[in-house]
Amino acid sequence: MIPKTLFDKIWDSHVVRSIQGGQDVLYIDRHYIHEVTSPQAFEGIRQRGASVFRPRKTVATADHNIPTINQDQPIQDELSRLQVEKLEENCRESGIEYFGLNDPDNGIVHVIGPELGYTLPGMTIVCGDSHTSTHGAFGTIAFGIGTSEVEMVLASQCIVQSKPKKMRITINGNLQKGVTSKDMILYIISQISSGGATGYFVEYAGSAVESLNMEERMTICNMSIEMGARGGHIAVDLTTYEYLNRIPAVSKRHDFKSLLLKWRALKSDEGAVFDRELQFDAGTIKPMITYGTNPCMGMAVDETIPHSDSVSFIKSLDYMGFRPGMSLKGHPVDYVFLGSCTNGRIEDLRAFAGLIKGRQKVPGITALIVPGSKKVEQQAIEEGLDRILGEAGFELRQPGCSSCLAMNEDKIPAGKYAVSTSNRNFEGRQGPGSRTLLASPLTAAAAAVTGIITDPRDLLND
Amino acid sequence: MIKIKQSDKMPKKKFDILETTCVPLPLENIDTDQIIPARFLNTTSREGFGENLFRDWRYNDSGSTNEGFVLNDPRYKGEVLVAGRNFGCGSSREHAVWAVSDYGFRTVVSSFFADIFRNNALNNGLLPVIVPEDFLNSLLRIVTDDPGTRVRIDLEKQLFSVLPDGEFVKFDIDPYRKECIMKGLDDIDYLLSIKDVIKAYELRNALKYENRDNGHHPEGW
Numbered sequence: 262m263i264p265k266t267l268f269d270k271i272w273d274s275h276v277v278r279s280i281q282g283g284q285d286v287l288y289i290d291r292h293y294i295h296e297v298t299s300p301q302a303f304e305g306i307r308q309r310g311a312s313v314f315r316p317r318k319t320v321a322t323a324d325h326n327i328p329t330i331n332q333d334q335p336i337q338d339e340l341s342r343l344q345v346e347k348l349e350e351n352c353r354e355s356g357i358e359y360f361g362l363n364d365p366d367n368g369i370v371h372v373i374g375p376e377l378g379y380t381l382p383g384m385t386i387v388c389g390d391s392h393t394s395t396h397g398a399f400g401t402i403a404f405g406i407g408t409s410e411v412e413m414v415l416a417s418q419c420i421v422q423s424k425p426k427k428m429r430i431t432i433n434g435n436l437q438k439g440v441t442s443k444d445m446i447l448y449i450i451s452q453i454s455s456g457g458a459t460g461y462f463v464e465y466a467g468s469a470v471e472s473l474n475m476e477e478r479m480t481i482c483n484m485s486i487e488m489g490a491r492g493g494h495i496a497v498d499l500t501t502y503e504y505l506n507r508i509p510a511v512s513k514r515h516d517f518k519s520l521l522l523k524w525r526a527l528k529s530d531e532g533a534v535f536d537r538e539l540q541f542d543a544g545t546i547k548p549m550i551t552y553g554t555n556p557c558m559g560m561a562v563d564e565t566i567p568h569s570d571s572v573s574f575i576k577s578l579d580y581m582g583f584r585p586g587m588s589l590k591g592h593p594v595d596y597v598f599l600g601s602c603t604n605g606r607i608e609d610l611r612a613f614a615g616l617i618k619g620r621q622k623v624p625g626i627t628a629l630i631v632p633g634s635k636k637v638e639q640q641a642i643e644e645g646l647d648r649i650l651g652e653a654g655f656e657l658r659q660p661g662c663s664s665c666l667a668m669n670e671d672k673i674p675a676g677k678y679a680v681s682t683s684n685r686n687f688e689g690r691q692g693p694g695s696r697t698l699l700a701s702p703l704t705a706a707a708a709a710v711t712g713i714i715t716d717p718r719d720l721l722n723d
Numbered sequence: 724m725i726k727i728k729q730s731d732k733m734p735k736k737k738f739d740i741l742e743t744t745c746v747p748l749p750l751e752n753i754d755t756d757q758i759i760p761a762r763f764l765n766t767t768s769r770e771g772f773g774e775n776l777f778r779d780w781r782y783n784d785s786g787s788t789n790e791g792f793v794l795n796d797p798r799y800k801g802e803v804l805v806a807g808r809n810f811g812c813g814s815s816r817e818h819a820v821w822a823v824s825d826y827g828f829r830t831v832v833s834s835f836f837a838d839i840f841r842n843n844a845l846n847n848g849l850l851p852v853i854v855p856e857d858f859l860n861s862l863l864r865i866v867t868d869d870p871g872t873r874v875r876i877d878l879e880k881q882l883f884s885v886l887p888d889g890e891f892v893k894f895d896i897d898p899y900r901k902e903c904i905m906k907g908l909d910d911i912d913y914l915l916s917i918k919d920v921i922k923a924y925e926l927r928n929a930l931k932y933e934n935r936d937n938g939h940h941p942e943g944w
Contacts (some may be wrong), residue, residue, distance in 0.1 A: 277916065277924040282898035298816065300767035311915060326765055340765035347767050391815040391839060408769075409841035409909065417914035419921055423897060425838075433769070444916050455752050456809035459838060489812060491838050555812075573751040573807065631787035638889055666814075673783060687756040687813060689779050699837040 264530035267496055268427050268462050271402045275385045277419055290384040292319040292359070293370045293395075296348040297326060297668070298389030302412035303351040307346055315418045316356040323350060323361050324369045326668040329631050329658040331640050332362045355415075368634020368660045371395040371602035375479065376636050378510035382524040387414060392602045392684060393496070394485040397494030398478035399501060400527040402462070404492035425491045426460055426536040429529070431467035434544040439718035441612065442477035442556050442694045443604060443682065443701035445469070446484045447549035449541060451559040459489030461537065464529060469543035470495055475504040476608035483603045484684050487556035496528035524597065524716055525650045548717055550589055550680075551699040552689045553577040562704060562716045563590060563639035581696050582676075589698070589714045596679035597628045597709040601665035604682035605633025607640045609702040614646045616706035616720060622654035629671055630655050631663040634635070653710070667692045680708040736848045737790055737907040741829055741876045742886070744801030746793055753806055754813035755840065759822040761814075772818055773825030775908040794826075798870040802829045805862055809833075810851075811840025817847070824849045832883065834859045845900045846909060852876060852883050858892050865889070878905055 265273075277286040294302075299321070303326045306312065313319070326341040336342035345362070352359035360367045366377055371392055374380045382400040387393060391405035406420065413420045430449060436442075463485055470481070478495050485493030502521060505511045514520070547561035554577040560566065562592075566578065568585040578584060599613050610632065622628055630650060632638040638660055641647055664671040665683035667690065673679045675694025682705050686697035700708075703717035710720070728761040755874045763775045780792050788795050804823065811819060820843040823831065829849065834856040836844070844851045854862070865885060873886040878901065884891035896904075903909060914921075 267798065279919055282901050284897060284899045286782035286914070286921075286926075288921070297764050300771045301817075304767070304769075305911070309911065309915070311911075314918075314921075336764070344765055344767060387818075389815060405815035405839055407815055407820070407839060407846060409817060409911070413911050413914055416911055417921055418925075419914055419917065421899070421910045422842075455812055456835060456837070459809070486813075486839075489809065489837060555754070571751070572749065576750065661735060666756075668761045668764060685754075685756070685813060687754045689760055690756050693760070693762075693779055694784060711793065719729065 264532040264534070265463055265528060266427050266529045266533040266535065267400060267494065268402065271383055271385065272424060275402075278571045280421065282419050284423050286419050287385060288419055289387050291374070291379055291386040291412050293374055293386070293388035293393070294319055294321045294348070294411065295325050295370050295388070295390065295474045296323050296344045298408050299351065299411055299432070300344065300347045300559055301408050302415055303355070305409075305412040306416055309416070311343055311416045313355040313357065313415045317358070319357045319415065320374065321352045321357050321359040322367055322370050322373055323348060324660075325654060325666065327362060327661045328669050329629070329661045329663045329671055331698040331715060332659045335457070339435060341538065342458065365635050366641075368636065369602045369605060369662055371479070371483065372605060372633035372637065375399065375475070376508065376634060378505070378508040381505070381511065381520070382501060382527050382664050387420065391486045392483050393489070394492040395483040395602055396483065397482035397492050398475055400497035400524070402492060402494065405486065425462045425528045426680060427464070428458060428461040428537040428539065429464045429466055429535040430541070430591075432465065432469040432541045432543050433467040434469055434542045435472070436543045437718075439721045440548055440647060441701040441703060442473050442480045442547055444544065444546055444549045446481045446638050447551065447556070447559045447699060448546045450484060450557050451549070452541070453488045453539070453557070453641065455487060455555045455557040456489040458485070461490050463490045463493035464535070465493055466529075471498065473500075474608065475500060476606040477604065480603055484556065487684060494505050497524045505670065516533060519635045531571070548701060548704050550704060550714060551686050551697070552581060552583055554580055554591060554686055556686060556699060558686075559699065562714065590716065592714045593678065594626065594680050594708045594713060595677040596673050597705050598631070598664045598679055598681040598683060599705050600629065600631030600633065600663050601683035602633065602662070603684040604702050605637065605660075607637050608681065610637065611644070612642050612702045613614045613706045616717060617653045617710050618649050620653055622709050626709050626712055628655050629658060629664050631658045631671070632660045634660050654710070664691050667695070673697070680705045680714065738848060738850055738878055738904050740831065740878070741802060742873055743803055743821045744871060744873055745803040745805050745832075746799045746801055747863050747867045748793055748804060748806045749863045752806035752812055754811045755811055755819035756813055757818065758811070758819040760912070764816060764818055767838070769821050771825065772822035772895065773827070777821040777824045790822060797833050802827060803832060803876070804828045805832045805859070805866060805873060807833065808835055808856065808859070810836050811844075812837040815843070817843045820844050820847050820849055832859065832862065845904060848904055848907065850876065850878065852894050854883060854892050854894060858890065
């Protein structure tokens, strides 16, 4: 038997038919949809006189444009409200399960999928959202698609795709105290560049990856797209089983035991060949921060901004109000955002609360603390994290994508600096003229209680 | 070559030969948030995104026109956008492609494209032409210096040339995608035509993995 990669095992078993020239018709096991990238797809299907082929394989949530306060009231912005109502109507007409606002299971699509047990090992998963790669943490092939492809999946449960090349990124060693999986992925992206993995699907491996919990693994896989990768995944292991075992919808299945046995094959075989292999040492990674307008423009928080003659690089620093050779440590911060499909899970809230406990938010800082889902919000309240946040001057908002892409009112004003746990620092991403510095929940917490960019290790060692 | 049936309800624009001038945008890593900012995605239609293409580069904070931006420079017109490497990175929003097309571009030339943007473009009849980095840099110089420079894209021959008899380059495109874009067809027409094959796959899989979630799972999810 020729050794196979995890990627090949899943891909090959989902090829319905290969088309001459290198495209495959790929069967999709799980399709997630949200209000922003799906309405045109439903409309397209209607215009063709087609219907949703397998409605129960699609799961819907409202997350991108919704407010993160007063969710019990009607959405104020008329266009956003119409978009959410359209999703609800489309789901009702097609028989698709929908988790709307105020549903106890509502939340960001890439947070609720795993926590409700809709994401299972070995699946092919797509969503009209580039951070669908998050689900790769469960040993799946998961990637973002466009609206035409959403229409394809609704109409046929398949899409036409060319098989990407395979890359393995192995990270061995131990992360230092105060260094998180967010720092790990920001470091990897800074080494590979924003287009360095274009055309590839990545498998993350090595002892440093194996030692991460599922939330941390999701953070890593989530940002695969930021280096151009089609997606990224991690082999199934005991950590995966333990997470799934805690989800009643999965562990109470009559076939759970036999599924566990099957999932054991979901790893790359010894000797499997990748098109590209990269290795990193986790021990050398420090808390990271980005200084530019692309996630690959990142450095250790105690480093200085590099020099480059590139027009794009200079334009980027100009936008941020930075110059080459500058240190960001001590630079004033205006906003802190904790949340998003990258860092809006319970582990992230715990990390943030752990650092700010016994300290106070600096008065000049506006903080947006946004849980990734209603379940995360509930869990945070049960653990008393909301009380710790409240005592330190923070307020827990309601779930949604919020300031990650600022489609709702959670915008960072022009010229203001935001330390953000989200995934993109593009120009205007968090609001027109906003300046985003991507970092871990610990670094965000450190900025919130000091008002400046701070190495979280300095506070942890107190 | 595979046979694709066209849906008569949604005819798309066909692409064969295009001769036009170019608009140069020599920046790398142009992300889809620049192409169409998220605040313009609050709509349920595919129309009208062109007016907000590169919104925050085209207009100043005050809403006035940014005269320094190439789309506002009357010298540069045409149906080809020439952009730096890694065009279309970031969000999967197809609205970015709709904006580029709606503005009037039919082709984007770069040394490479983000995967999702490229797929989205092909699904909408917007041709992404991938050229070598050297050729791209030289093309950016030529069209910037002489805005009247005409280029020719021959999709059948997969040839991009600078007219009247300047540099040319052969570009790659998957044969299936090429046929779709030349005939104005799309994947959905094809997928709907192979429903029986898809159902057979589901059945095969349901038998093979009786308990797995691939086929018709009795629980429905």
